[in-house]
Amino acid sequence: MTAGVTTRLERVVDRRGLRDFLALTDRLYADEPRFVPPLRQQVRRWWRDGVPMYVLRDDTGLVVARTTLHTDPAFDARLGRRCQLFGLTEFTETAAEPLFEAVSAAGRAAGDRDLLFGPVALLPNQSGGVITSGYADRGFIDSAYNPPRYVAAYESYGFHRRFESDTWICPVTPAPVGSDPVADDPELRVHRGDVRRLDDQLDLLRDLLNASFAQLGYYTEISAEQLRRQTDGLAYLLDESLLLYLTRGGRPVAFVLCVPDISEFVVRVRGDLHLVNQLRLLATRRRYRREAVLIVKGVRPEHQGCGYQRLLSAELRRNLHAGGYTTLRSTYVGRDNPASAAQFRALGGRPSHGYTFYEKAL
Numbered sequence: 001m002t003a004g005v006t007t008r009l010e011r012v013v014d015r016r017g018l019r020d021f022l023a024l025t026d027r028l029y030a031d032e033p034r035f036v037p038p039l040r041q042q043v044r045r046w047w048r049d050g051v052p053m054y055v056l057r058d059d060t061g062l063v064v065a066r067t068t069l070h071t072d073p074a075f076d077a078r079l080g081r082r083c084q085l086f087g088l089t090e091f092t093e094t095a096a097e098p099l100f101e102a103v104s105a106a107g108r109a110a111g112d113r114d115l116l117f118g119p120v121a122l123l124p125n126q127s128g129g130v131i132t133s134g135y136a137d138r139g140f141i142d143s144a145y146n147p148p149r150y151v152a153a154y155e156s157y158g159f160h161r162r163f164e165s166d167t168w169i170c171p172v173t174p175a176p177v178g179s180d181p182v183a184d185d186p187e188l189r190v191h192r193g194d195v196r197r198l199d200d201q202l203d204l205l206r207d208l209l210n211a212s213f214a215q216l217g218y219y220t221e222i223s224a225e226q227l228r229r230q231t232d233g234l235a236y237l238l239d240e241s242l243l244l245y246l247t248r249g250g251r252p253v254a255f256v257l258c259v260p261d262i263s264e265f266v267v268r269v270r271g272d273l274h275l276v277n278q279l280r281l282l283a284t285r286r287r288y289r290r291e292a293v294l295i296v297k298g299v300r301p302e303h304q305g306c307g308y309q310r311l312l313s314a315e316l317r318r319n320l321h322a323g324g325y326t327t328l329r330s331t332y333v334g335r336d337n338p339a340s341a342a343q344f345r346a347l348g349g350r351p352s353h354g355y356t357f358y359e360k361a362l
Contacts, residue, residue: 007064007095009102012053018044020063021055024090026270034138035145036263037271038088038121045229051122053088056099065091065099068121069106071113074220075123084110084362086118087128090146096153107362116360117162124163124218124357126230129332130154133354134167140263140293140329143167144355159358163218165332166341170349172320172328190315193243202227205245208255212298216334218357237262237285241319242292244312254308256297256316261329262288292320294330297340304339313343 012021022040029035046068047053056065067089076082084107091099107113120128129144132151139145155161193201206227213219222230242258262281265288269277281288294316299309320328328347332355333340 006059007056007098007102009054009056009099009106012047012055017055018047018053021053021066021088022271024055024063024066028090028092032147033267034135036139036141036143036266038127039266040270040272041274042229043088046122054102056091056095056102058095064095065089067099067103067119069103070122071110072123072220075117078218078220079115079117081115081117082113083115083117084113085120085122086116087121089119091153093149096150097157100153100157100159104360104362114362116159116358116362118358120357123220125213125220125222126226129165129355129357131167131353132161132164132356134352137169137352138263139353140167140261141259141266142293142295143329143331143353145353154358157360159360161356162359163334163357165334165355166351167332167353167355168330168341168344168349169352170328170330170344170347172317172325173348174321175314175317187249188311189247190312191245191247193238193240195238195240198238201243201245202231204252205243205255205257208245208252208300209296209298211300212255215301237281239289239292239323241323242316244315244319246308246312248303248308252300253303254297254299254312256309256312257295258292258316258320258328259295260285260289261291261293261327263293264288289323290325291327291329292325294328296331309339310343313347317347 010017012018022043025035025037052069054067054069055063058064068087070085070087071083072085075085084103086103103116107116118128119130120126127142130146130150131144135148203224206222206224210221214221237259239260245252245255247253265281266273273281297309297312329352330344
């Protein structure tokens with residue numbers, strides 16, 4: 001902050017404070033259509049569930065920064081460190097240092113924390129992160145967008161990059177004509193999403209997801225309740241042809257989940273998908289089936305390297321083209337995962353945003 005200006009970190013304890021917490025991004029990104037706000041219903045649910053949320057106020061009472069300050073034992077075990085996690089972190093140009101000082105002080109005050117890690121909401125395998133390049137490309141649902149000054153702010157304070165990645169953007173073009181490996185192998189079968197059986201299919205996908213991602217350094221196992229909350233509302237958004245899984249001999253071995261990209265609508269309603277806006281989205285959902293977002297894909301470790309994800313990617317490509325989609329975006333893919341990146345390059349794609357999380361020893 002400027003000389004003579006003081007700040008105070010204040011926990012959000014009532015609805016007024018929560019409104020101030022949510023409203024900060026309305027001010028910071030008022031003239032930035034590339035920023036897609038987190039869904040307010042999700043943020044409110046976290047607050048009701050007791051996730052500690054804080055605002056940083058200047059000496060006039062104006063909110064100049066916000067963050068969560070939370071912990072997760074499973075993530076601690078994964079990293080082998082006692083992490084003070086922070087997320088949903090936004091700040092004005094002069095508020096970065098006092099915010100980071102307050103976050104550091106909170107971590108030290110806890111007494112058993114030795115690493116700051118974030119921004120995560122609430123974990124890296126849910127959402128969060130900071131983009132480090134590609135600012136001309138817009139953000140999209142389930143991914144980050146921020147101005148370049150955020151990178152400078154984190155790194156000048158001594159944060160270091162962790163789990164560097166890229167998001168991807170691909171044109172949707174017709175799949176090459178040729179033999180269908182699935183049709184040629186009676187053991188293989190591709191299944192589509194089914195809104196009527198979505199709960200059962202999500203249980204199946206959770207098992208695939210946890211098995212596929214267990215080897216990644218940031219990944220913590222997703223429980224049935226966590227997945228239910230992360231996919232709340234998926235039924236009214238789902239394009240059944242974009243949720244695919246592959247079985248071999250009746251056993252699920254690989255999956256991919258894409259959703260129509262509703263980012264434009266989310267920006268228009270400032271992240272507020274209350275019931276009326278949900279009905280508006282439902283009534284106009286065909287308008288948002290030009291672009292899609294690949295949320296997650298994976299293959300069971302014992303079946304990796306068999307080409308199964310390529311088979312699903314080809315099927316997804318056919319379905320996207322048949323559905324009239326023109327663009328596919330992907331949430332972040334680690335730079336230590338060249339196989340996934342190769343599949344996007346094969347589709348004619350390119351990296352969109354450089355992506356990272358940050359850590360700092362306490």
